[in-house]
Amino acid sequence: WVASADRHEDFLQCLLYQNSNAISKVIYTPINSSYSSVLEFSIRNGRFNTSATPKPLVIVTPLNEAHIQAVIACSQKHGLQIRVRSGGHDYEGLSYVSVLPFVIIDLINMRTVTVDVGNKIAWVQAGATLGEVYYRIAEKSRALAFPAGVCPTVGSGGHISGGGHGMMMRKYGLAADHIIDAKLIDVKGRILDRASMGEDLFWAIRGGGGNTFGVVVAWKLELVTVPPTVTVFNVTRTLEQNATKLVHQWQSAIGKFDEDLFSRIFLSRVNTSQEGKTTILAAYTSLFLGGVDRLLSMMQQSFPQLGLVKDDCIEMSWIESTVYFASFPRNTSLDVLLDRSPGSTISFKAKTDFVTEPIPEIALEGIWERLNQLDAQAAQLQFTAYGGKMDEISETSIPFPHRAGILFQIHYAVDWDQKTASWIRKLYSYMTPYVTKNPRQAYIDYRDLDVGMNNLGNTSYKQARVWGTKYFKNNFDRLVHVKTKVDPANFFRNEQSIPPLITSW
Numbered sequence: 001w002v003a004s005a006d007r008h009e010d011f012l013q014c015l016l017y018q019n020s021n022a023i024s025k026v027i028y029t030p031i032n033s034s035y036s037s038v039l040e041f042s043i044r045n046g047r048f049n050t051s052a053t054p055k056p057l058v059i060v061t062p063l064n065e066a067h068i069q070a071v072i073a074c075s076q077k078h079g080l081q082i083r084v085r086s087g088g089h090d091y092e093g094l095s096y097v098s099v100l101p102f103v104i105i106d107l108i109n110m111r112t113v114t115v116d117v118g119n120k121i122a123w124v125q126a127g128a129t130l131g132e133v134y135y136r137i138a139e140k141s142r143a144l145a146f147p148a149g150v151c152p153t154v155g156s157g158g159h160i161s162g163g164g165h166g167m168m169m170r171k172y173g174l175a176a177d178h179i180i181d182a183k184l185i186d187v188k189g190r191i192l193d194r195a196s197m198g199e200d201l202f203w204a205i206r207g208g209g210g211n212t213f214g215v216v217v218a219w220k221l222e223l224v225t226v227p228p229t230v231t232v233f234n235v236t237r238t239l240e241q242n243a244t245k246l247v248h249q250w251q252s253a254i255g256k257f258d259e260d261l262f263s264r265i266f267l268s269r270v271n272t273s274q275e276g277k278t279t280i281l282a283a284y285t286s287l288f289l290g291g292v293d294r295l296l297s298m299m300q301q302s303f304p305q306l307g308l309v310k311d312d313c314i315e316m317s318w319i320e321s322t323v324y325f326a327s328f329p330r331n332t333s334l335d336v337l338l339d340r341s342p343g344s345t346i347s348f349k350a351k352t353d354f355v356t357e358p359i360p361e362i363a364l365e366g367i368w369e370r371l372n373q374l375d376a377q378a379a380q381l382q383f384t385a386y387g388g389k390m391d392e393i394s395e396t397s398i399p400f401p402h403r404a405g406i407l408f409q410i411h412y413a414v415d416w417d418q419k420t421a422s423w424i425r426k427l428y429s430y431m432t433p434y435v436t437k438n439p440r441q442a443y444i445d446y447r448d449l450d451v452g453m454n455n456l457g458n459t460s461y462k463q464a465r466v467w468g469t470k471y472f473k474n475n476f477d478r479l480v481h482v483k484t485k486v487d488p489a490n491f492f493r494n495e496q497s498i499p500p501l502i503t504s505w
């Protein structure tokens with residue numbers, strides 16, 4: 001092993017030698033005054049922004065493909081790991097932290113979005129955030145949209161690599177279901193498109209997770225149509241307003257929901273008085289792809305118990321709804337979608353589950369009891385209805401396998417400290433009887449290293465299968481097959497990247 005400092009010097013020399021074309025302007029090392037701000041700008045989980053967090057030897061913010069090719073070539077030559085970062089929202093910080101000496105390729109400068117309204121497609125560079133994608137589409141046409149995640153600062157590089165779900169998933173499925181071509185730079189530095197990478201690799205990058213098959217430079221996305229008016233609502237019910245029964249009834253109502261309706265429940269413990277009284281609050285949040293009158297008649301048929309009324313609902317355009325669901329006040333300028341920096345960064349831990357049978361009321365009460373063990377607002381659960389289009393897409397169509405039969409997904413999140421870390425793991429254990437089994441499924445975009453991980457030194461297929469089948473079910477084996485073909489020496493790797501069958505590390 002060459003000492004890190006030498007290795008990093010050699011690496012820099014290699015970069016400058018390989019490519020003098022302005023690359024020196026986008027290289028940041030710890031002695032550079034902008035290094036910390038470039039590193040921290042896209043850290044979205046404060047848990048991985050401490051003095052003890054391992055830092056990259058070098059950050060490169062490429063301006064073009066040649067810069068990425070240079071980093072890939074020089075990293076291999078000088079034994080450095082690569083972490084690719086688009087939006088930096090990885091729940092476990094894997095796009096900017098590694099225990100091995102590493103370089104970050106941060107795609108913040110590669111974020112052009114080109115929309116072709118006539119053909120209903122867009123080329124999106126991986127560094128573009130979802131907010132930028134939504135904004136650029138709406139700038140060209142209010143009849144077109146893209147079905148992806150809710151938070152506008154999420155990067156399209158990582159998000160779409162893991163599937164990507166959001167407010168239109170019951171109508172249109174996942175973001176990754178809409179990839180029709182891509183530009184990927186592989187371990188050999190080749191720039192591949194769908195035709196040259198072949199259908200196996202093209203299948204794998206549509207949901208098989210980031211930092212595994214190469215660097216995605218851009219996606220070609222098929223856009224979807226939206227009506228001029230959509231309706232949103234956010235209706236809350238406390239325990240005193242029958243929340244337990246309503247959450248229970250919601251689970252049976254999902255199957256009757258029209259696919260134009262997205263439905264999610266946020267569950268948390270909230271203060272109800274100055275004297276410290278608390279209750280459990282269930283907030284029903286929905287996007288309906290249509291006007292309020294059709295929504296009300298549909299809700300009357302499928303979920304009358306909620307008691308939704310016209311005053312609860314707001315009609316707006318789809319693009320306005322993206323700002324609404326990002327929790328900005330009404331009439332905030334759409335320009336906020338272009339802002340890559342959220343107001344504050346929290347430290348959190350999250351986990352996911354999938355549910356196929358309604359959870360009994362008594363078990364819901366057990367969840368409330370556990371929420372009552374923490375301070376108000378310290379934890380939140382989200383129940384996200386599946387069904388609709390998600391049921392129609394085969395579980396082998398892309399690597400994301402959570403399709404027909406899934407009633408809803410649970411997302412557990414908690415503000416991070418030692419007490420809450422053990423709390424969320426105990427809650428997860430409590431939920432075992434009520435969620436999918438063999439495997440207990442999880443969503444890779446909500447990454448959770450508790451479900452298993454690779455040893456960065458020497459990962460066996462058997463070890464990786466433990467976490468791999470939770471994220472991908474039997475698609476895991478096909479992903480391993482693709483990885484073995486395209487990156488047999490396992491250069492692109494992290495704690496939850498797909499391993500090749502034979503590995504020399």
Ligand code: FDA
Pocket residue numbers: 044083084085086087088089090091094095107126127148149150151153154155156157158159160161162163164165166209210211212214215216217445446494
């Ligand atoms: P980041 O840059 O951290 O990358 C994530 C992973 O992909 C890393 O392993 C990284 O190395 C790799 N990667 C990134 N760019 C790559 C590229 N160009 N080529 C190859 N590999 C690449 N999810 C969801 O489905 N729906 C939602 O509504 C939300 N909402 C949400 C809100 C907030 C506040 C957070 C923190 C996260 C979400 N997510 C989400 C989860 C999100 O989809 C997930 O964290 C994505 O991986 C984030 O993609 P980024 O590019 O931002 O992350």
